[in-house]
Amino acid sequence: MTTGPPGLPRLAGLAGETPHAPALEISGLTVRYGQVLAVADACLTVEAGQVVALIGETGSGKTSLALAAARLLPRSAAVTGLITIAGYEVSGLTASDFRRMRAGLVGCIAQDAMAALNPVVPVGRQVGEVFAVHAGMDRRQAAGAAVAALAQVEIRRPAAVARLYPHQLSGGMRQRVMIAMAMALSPPLIVADEPTKALDVSTQAEILGLIGELRARMHSGFLWITHDMGVVAELADRAAVMYAGRIVEIGQVEQIFDAPAHPYTLGLLQTRRDLRSGPAGAPLFQIPGSPPAHGSERAGCPFLPRCSRSTQVCAEVNPGLVPAGASGHLSACHHPASAADATAVTA
Amino acid sequence: MARAVIRRLVFGLIAVIGVVTLAFVLEFVVPGDPAKAIAPRAQSPAVLASIRAQLHLNQPVIVQFADYFGNLLRGNLGTSYVQHQPVASLIGPRLLTTGALALAGVVAEVIMGSALGILATLYGRVRALVGAINLTLLAVPIFVLGLVLLLVFGFRLGIAPVTGGAGAAQLALPALTLGLIGAPWYAQIVADQMQDSLASSYVRTAVSKGLSDAYILRRHVLRNVLSPAITMIGLDLGAYLSGVVTVEVVFVWPGIGLLAVNALHDLDRPIVMGTVIVGAVAVVFFNLVADVARMFVDPRTREEL
Numbered sequence: 001m002t003t004g005p006p007g008l009p010r011l012a013g014l015a016g017e018t019p020h021a022p023a024l025e026i027s028g029l030t031v032r033y034g035q036v037l038a039v040a041d042a043c044l045t046v047e048a049g050q051v052v053a054l055i056g057e058t059g060s061g062k063t064s065l066a067l068a069a070a071r072l073l074p075r076s077a078a079v080t081g082l083i084t085i086a087g088y089e090v091s092g093l094t095a096s097d098f099r100r101m102r103a104g105l106v107g108c109i110a111q112d113a114m115a116a117l118n119p120v121v122p123v124g125r126q127v128g129e130v131f132a133v134h135a136g137m138d139r140r141q142a143a144g145a146a147v148a149a150l151a152q153v154e155i156r157r158p159a160a161v162a163r164l165y166p167h168q169l170s171g172g173m174r175q176r177v178m179i180a181m182a183m184a185l186s187p188p189l190i191v192a193d194e195p196t197k198a199l200d201v202s203t204q205a206e207i208l209g210l211i212g213e214l215r216a217r218m219h220s221g222f223l224w225i226t227h228d229m230g231v232v233a234e235l236a237d238r239a240a241v242m243y244a245g246r247i248v249e250i251g252q253v254e255q256i257f258d259a260p261a262h263p264y265t266l267g268l269l270q271t272r273r274d275l276r277s278g279p280a281g282a283p284l285f286q287i288p289g290s291p292p293a294h295g296s297e298r299a300g301c302p303f304l305p306r307c308s309r310s311t312q313v314c315a316e317v318n319p320g321l322v323p324a325g326a327s328g329h330l331s332a333c334h335h336p337a338s339a340a341d342a343t344a345v346t347a
Numbered sequence: 348m349a350r351a352v353i354r355r356l357v358f359g360l361i362a363v364i365g366v367v368t369l370a371f372v373l374e375f376v377v378p379g380d381p382a383k384a385i386a387p388r389a390q391s392p393a394v395l396a397s398i399r400a401q402l403h404l405n406q407p408v409i410v411q412f413a414d415y416f417g418n419l420l421r422g423n424l425g426t427s428y429v430q431h432q433p434v435a436s437l438i439g440p441r442l443l444t445t446g447a448l449a450l451a452g453v454v455a456e457v458i459m460g461s462a463l464g465i466l467a468t469l470y471g472r473v474r475a476l477v478g479a480i481n482l483t484l485l486a487v488p489i490f491v492l493g494l495v496l497l498l499v500f501g502f503r504l505g506i507a508p509v510t511g512g513a514g515a516a517q518l519a520l521p522a523l524t525l526g527l528i529g530a531p532w533y534a535q536i537v538a539d540q541m542q543d544s545l546a547s548s549y550v551r552t553a554v555s556k557g558l559s560d561a562y563i564l565r566r567h568v569l570r571n572v573l574s575p576a577i578t579m580i581g582l583d584l585g586a587y588l589s590g591v592v593t594v595e596v597v598f599v600w601p602g603i604g605l606l607a608v609n610a611l612h613d614l615d616r617p618i619v620m621g622t623v624i625v626g627a628v629a630v631v632f633f634n635l636v637a638d639v640a641r642m643f644v645d646p647r648t649r650e651e652l
Contacts (some may be wrong), residue, residue: 072555103557115548120570120645129566130556165646181556 021087023048023189024069029081031064031073031245035159040245042081043321046221048188049190052226053232053253055268056242057291062225063193069223070106070191071098086188103134105184107220109192113174118164123177124150124162130184135343149180154210172203179211186218194224208235217312233257238328241265244292244302247321252331261324261331263307301334309335348649352639354369359631366627367419367620371412381550384614385428402428415620424624425617426611438603442625444513445602448525448594449587451518453580455526460533461576468541477538481531493524493597509601512607521598525591529583536579540572574645581637588633589626 024046031039039061046052054062067073069083071090083091085105090098110116117127128146131137137145143162151157153176166174175195182190195211196204212235215222226232232239232253240250243260249262260266267287274284289306300315301307307314313334324331353612382398391541398512399405403414405435424434432493467477484492501509544550545568553563590604599605610618 070555072551098560099554099557101557102555106555108552108555110548110552112548116552118549118553118571119647120574121567126552129553129558133556133558133562167647178552181552288628 003042005345018047020224021188022046022084023050023086024223025082025084026065027082028066029065029079029083031061031068032078033076038245040076040097042247044223044247044250045120046223047237048086048221048251049215049219050237051215051224051235053236053239054223054242055227055229055232055239059291060242061245062242064245066191066193066223066225070108071095071102072108082321100134103130104185105187106191107184107187108188109178109182109190109195111194111197113171113178113195113198114166116178117174122163123169123174127162127177127181130181142234145184145306146180149184150177152183153177153180158184170203171199172206174201175203175207176210179206179207179214183214183218183220184341186220188220189223190220191223191225194227196228196231197226203209203241211235229268241268246302246332248303248333249324249331250321251324251326251331255326255329259325261336262303262321262333263309263335263337264303265331266337267306282311301332303333311335348642354633359635362631363624363627365509367416367624368412370620371415372408374619375408377614379614380426383613399427406644419624424621426620428615429610429613430582430615430618434617437606437618438621438625441601441603441606442588444600445588445590445595445604447513447518448521448591448600448602449584452525452529452587452591452594453583455522456529456533456583457580459526459530461537463530463534464537464541465539467543468545477534481534484527484531487528489524489528489593490597492527493521493594496520496524497597500561511601513601517598517600521594521600522643523590524594524597525587533576536575537572540575541568544568544571570644573649574641577640577644578638581633581640582630582637585626585630585633588629604607 022045024044027040027043029044030037030269042065044052044059044065054066056062064073064077068077068079069085071083072224073077073079079091081091082089089100089103090105093101117123124143124146128137128139128142129150130146131149132139132142135142135145145324147158147162150161155161155173155176161169161173161177166177169177173269177194177338182192192211196207199207207232211222214220219347224231224236236253238251239253239256239257240247241264242248243262243264249256249260256265260269264287267285271287274282278284287306292305299318300319301310301319304310304314304319311334317334319332319334321330321332323329324333324336380395380397381402381404385398385420386394396405403411406414415425424438426433427437430437463477463480466537467474497507497509497520500507508514508516550563550567553567558566588603590602591600592604592608594600595602595604596608603625607619607622608616612621638648
C-alpha cells in the first residue's frame, strides 16, 4: 500500500506512519446479546497481508467476532474490548466518526452475495457508491471507477455488467461484485464470512484464486470465517478455532493441522480425515454431544461435557490460552493432545 | 415486455367480458319491473306492455344479452331508461369527478400512510401510538368517519362546504375520508417492508461501505418499499374509479358511485351496466399500469410478468 485510503484526510499518513501495523488487533473482545454471551474475551491479531481463518461450529461466535471487529453488529449487541485496525483504535470512535473512515479501513465480503446486494440497484452503482461517498467523485467519475473496480476482479465486459442487477448475474459474478466493493478503497483489512460457501466447486476455486491475487497486490489482511478445512489449508496463514464464544486454539495453519492441541480441534480434524480417507461404509467420527446453547458462563471448561480427557480441574477452572509447543501456537486446554494423538488423526 | 403487456390486456378483456355477463344476469335476478319504475303511476297494463316492448324487455334474456353485447362492441352503451340520454354521455362527466376524488384519495392515503409507516419504523417510541391510530382507522366505518368529518369541519368549524357539488373545495373532505380509511394499509406495508429492508443483508453491506443512514434510507431502503406500494396504489385507483359509493353518498359528490346507486334504485339497467363496465375496465387498466410501473422500480418483476 503506497497511499492512504482516499477521501480520508485524517488518515493521509497512514501508510507512512505505521507501515508494519497489523491489519487487525483485537483484545479482550466480548459480545453480548442481552443475557447471551456470544464472544468471550477474544484476542486475535491479523498481520498485514495475512489470512487468519476463523473456524468453528454454527453458534460458536465466529460471525459475532468478525462483525464486531468490523463494527457491523446491531446496536442491541453490547461490545466491549479493544479493536485496532491498521494501527487505528476504532473501538473508541463514535459511530459517525467511524462511518466516515470505515470503507478505507475494512471491507466486508458476505456469505450470500445475492442477499448482500440490493436487488433493485444496478451493481455498478452499488460499487460506485463507495467512490462517490468516500473519494469525492461525482456520479460519472464514480461510475467509471466502478467499472474499473469490476475489471479488477476479472469481470469480462465490466461496463455492460455494471448496468445489470444482481439477479441477472451468476453466483460467481455476484461474489466478484462483492469483492470489488469490499476492496474498492484497498482497505488494510477484509472481513470475509464464508465467501465461497454458496458457490460450486470450480467457481469456488476461481474466487479463491482471485482473492489470493488481490491479497498479494493490495497487501490486505483477511479475517476469514469458514467451515471448510480445505479452504483453510489452501488459503490461510493462521487459524483460530472457536468454541462456545471462546478462541480455544490458535496458531499457524500447519501447527493446527499437524499438531492440534485442543481436543475439540482434534475432533474437527478427525471428522475431516474420516470424510476424506476413512473406510467406505464405516461411520464417520462425531464429536459426542452438542455445543452448549450460546456461550455458557458457568465455571470450568466449556468443552467439558463432550471431552474424553476431562478431569476434576476441567470442571473447576476455565483454561486460558497458553503456549502449546511451537511459538505462536496457543491452546486453551488443561490436557492438551500429545503429538501421538495428533499423528493418529492427521496421518 | 410488450408481449407481456399484450397478454395481460387479453386476460383483462376476458375479465371485463365476464363481469359484463355476470352483471347482466344479476339484473334479471333483482326483483322489480323497469317498466313500472319508468311509469310508476301508469295503471293500465297496456301502457306497461308498450314500454316493455319499446325496451325489448319482453324478449328472451339471451336475445336481450346478444343485443346489448352487439351494441357494446360498437361502442354503444345504450340509453338511460329514465333520463333518456345516452349512457356514455351520462357517465363521461361522472368519470371525471370520480377520477378527481380517486386521485385525491390515493394521494392522501399514500402520504398519510407512508408518514405513519416511516415514523413507526424509525422511532420506536411512537410505534405503539401509530399502531393505535391504525387500528382505530381500520375499525371506523367509512360513513361514520365521513359524517364526523362533515360535522366537525363543515358544520362546527365551517371551513369546508356542506352543500355537495363537484368543486375543489368540496373535494377536500371526501378525499380526506378516503385517505384516512386507506392510510393504515399503506402504513402497514411501508413499516413491514422497511423493517425487512433495514434488517437485510444488503443494508448491512451498505453500512459496511460507510454510507450515511439518510443515504441508505433513501437509496437502499425506500426503493425496496416502493414496489408493493405501487401494486396497492393500482388496486386502489381501480377500486375507487368503479365508484366510491359510501363517500359519494355521504358528501353528495356527483360521481359514478352516486350515479350507480340512483340507477339501481330506478332499475335503470343501461346505466347500472355502464357503471359496472367502467369499473371493470378501470380495475383491469390500473392493475396493468401498476405492473408496468413496478417493472421500472423492481427489475426482478421484468422477468416474471
